[in-house]
Amino acid sequence: MASSSMTGVCADELQCIVCFELYEEPITLPCGHSFCKVCIEQHWESREEATVCDCPNCREVFPIKPKCQKNVALAKLVEKRKLVPGVNVEKMKLVPGVNVEKTKLVPGANEEKMKLTSVVNVEERRCTEHGKPIQLYCKDDESLMCVMCLVGQHKNHEVVPVELVHDEFKGVLNAKCPELSKSKQHLESQLHQLKREVEQTQHSGKGTVDRMEEKRLALYQYVDKSVDLMKSRVIKRQNKKLFLLQKQMDKVKEQLNSLHETNSTLKAALQDLETISFLQGYKDVIKRLESVSHFQTLKMAQPTVLDFSKEEKNLGSLIELHEIFLKNIMKPVELQLSELDQSSLRRLYGRTPSLDPNSAHPLIKISRDLRTATRTRTDNHHPEHPDRFDYYVQVLSSDCFSSGRHYWEVDVRSSSRWGIGICLNSMGRKGGGIECGLGGNPESWCLLKYENKYSTWHNDQGTLLSVPGDPELFGFLLDCEEGEFTCFGDSRVLHVFRGNFLVPVKPAIGVYDDDDGHSVRFCSF
Template sequence: MASSSASSSSSSSASSSSSSSSDIGVILNELTCPVCFELYKEPICLPCGHSFCRVCIEKSWENREEETGCVCPNCREIFPQKPKLKKNVIIANLVENMKLKKGKFGLEVRVTEHGDVNVKEGMKSGGSESFCEVCNREAAKRCVPCGILCCEKHLKPHQQKGHKLVDSGVKIEELRCIEHRKPIQLYCKDDGSLMCLTCTGGQHRDHDVVALEIAHAELKGVLAAKYPQVLQSMESVASQLRHVQEEEAQTENSSRNAEDSLEEKRRLVCQFVNESVDLMKSEINKRKMEKLSLLGKQREKLEQQMEDLRQGKSMMDAAFQDLEVVYFLQGSKDLLKRLETMSDFKSLKRTPLPVLDFSKEEKNLDGLIMLNKNFLEKIQKGPVEHPEKVELDQNNLRKLYGRTPSLDPNSAHRRIKISGDLRTATRTGTGNQYPEHPDRFDYWSQVVSCDCFSSGRHYWEVDVGSSYWCRIGICLNSMGRKGGKSGLGGNPESWCLDNECNNEFSAYHNDQCTDLSIPGDHERFGFFLDCEAGELTCFGDSRVLHVFRGNFMDPVKPAIGVWDDGGSVHFVHFVKQTFITN
């Protein structure tokens, strides 16, 4: 029993010692300056109730550059004028007593000079510096309610009060309510806005408001539910991308094979032409040699005859010059006999040789040349149409090039009212109060989109079911907006379809009309713009109605004109490759 009693007494003594040490630790924390984290030295009390060492608070105020007056480093209360600093006698006495009793409890109480206490110069609440706003130490966190940067030591009071702490690099303005400048703690599910506690008494009074943590968890759940859809869409797009890449590779290979085949045909054609020309040249040379041989023989025969004639003429000349009759008569017998042996030159006829004729061969070559010429002209005048364009239908156009243009309010005529989603244009009976703008139509009740195209391919659709007189199409961004010449289709700078009463449709450009045969009642029309090809293809009822051609490398905009009061025309909306309209 004695042993048990002793043990109990020892345990009680240890427990009492531990409790005393814990109580002393609490007391020491209360007697510690929140600036220097040492026991108060000449403690003073501010009007807000917080105490500091006199040297700590004075240095804190000396180094601040704010013009709002003196600020409490703890609660950030601002004093327009420097308050009178009175010594806190109670805290001073408690500090002195604690110094006297420090050895009794085995606690070490350090007393230091305060000359090293300093506050970062130029530091302001919410600044981007990475230094504690109370001392020169590196900042660890930022307190959202107080809006100051704190080091590890100066975070303790804020942690004890349950203040929200964030990384030092976070901008405090983004975590505060814009209207009340208080920490954001709530989320309004009705309008999706972030709120402070004060906001609940205003326009959000009857709204579904939850804590940020709850909203965060709920929205994460929503995103988690949509995550598989995103993955599925990514897989679908990746599959389409692979098909496009494979088709690109096939196109490259097909083009390369076609070029190689053409090069081989070029070689064969050149070989054929060269062999044909060489063969014809050889034949020409052969015929030339044959004819020259015959002509040579005729020439030799004629030359011999000419020599005989010269000799006869010479003999006759000599006889004519002989004046003696006896001599003349003596020689005449031989002369006549010599002349009789000569040919009868009067009857000499030369048989003409055939002329070299290569007209047939030349015609063959001319035919080959003409064939090639016609082939080249056909290629130049009628190039092969892009196969990918031929295969595109409206469904593919929606998926690959689908767009939802937005209307430009600055271009709307005063009698055109634009919907909040910027997709619908409605003609009103009275004018709307629009400000003056150089892009605004002042004569025709028209409007253009904000979208501007000058390259690539684009597809959009227009619903005209709520209007019985309208024009839809495109215009150059440079088209005039003022006066009667600014009507869609009535100038060289616009191309459009005209929908008049009784479903009569026409194509207009530069005030030239082309009537279109469109059986049935149509409310939706598609437009496919290929800027590089210079074509605007108009679709209706899944078929091509008309193709405009022009220089669409200059910036163009989709445009709408509504000319019946109360009529509406709107751009059809595309969402996730699904074609819908509101």
């Protein structure tokens, strides 16, 4: 607390509560509070009711404007204060916090803090409108202000010293620290997990590339072996036929030589004129002629050419197979959604749909955060609306999707009979026909649990599913461009609907339990 041994009073006792400077021509009101004469006159002039005069400190109202007389004793103390060596009057300002009627200091406030202090940057701590020091905070307008502002736009507002609101707001921020730290730790854990997944992906990719290089060599060897085998088969068939043809040629040559010899013998016999000699050789000639006579009756088959089309076709099929394979692997590479787990889907495409109260059946109560649909026995007296279901206990989301990928999850642990899916906004709402039930029409797609059995429905066509256990959480991924709506249960793909989802569709919930209190909830991401 600033004080002076010469004056025997504290410095703040010699300052005007309006301008926060040493009194200039101090005057004292009937209530006992003192002010600069100019300050009190300006305060009264700024009042909306010019005929009403009050004390800026205690707010006492004076029916008749008090006669302002100079407080001589106080003025002398101020003069003595100005003469104290080493006192820099310009830097002596009040720290925010004064006891004014509307401000009503919070009980227990540390009055020691509401004293003079040295201000480094005076201009930044002054009210831009009045030029007075800022020492108050308006909670209604959430703005800083000076005492003069109390009689202006902040009149009748809840105003507190900045020192107190400073401690209050610091408490609010301190309370946020554990939550922020927890979120930071959670995100750091996610980042660590993603980095580890990056390393695993890089490692798995490198291993796959190395193995592919090995398979390339094996493929080369396989192709070489296949071609060599086919060539070997062709040569073997060719050589076999050539061997047989050569045997036939040798046989024909042998017969031809025999014919030449027989012909020579025949000519020699015909030229033999001696009777006895001719008759002695006649029988031999006849036998030789008979032995070669059948050569003339042999018929040669038409020449045949070996057919190697089968071998060529086999190799052609191998080439065609590789062409088809090459076309497939040359297609644009796209990450398959089946390769992503549900945590990745949450991070990439996670959504938290909001329920539309205007569509909720009268027996459905919507939570304040628009996430939970609860079945009730009694009518919730929803106002009439053309979008409201009046027969099926269902509700739609207010969110609408027609492009991109969207993933959401639904908590079903509090319900034993439910339907979850998507539908066009044009799906029927009134009456008990199939056109109004999820999955009972061409405009909706639904995963249903009923009587402890799971099934999918679209256009009144159902498919029974085998779902291990009894999952409490189900995930749904809508891929509008691919035209796929995928249902997940315990990280397993249960079913994939296919349709035209480039038209706007909405997430939908049906709570089909008969008992009161059963609910289905959209999970928050």
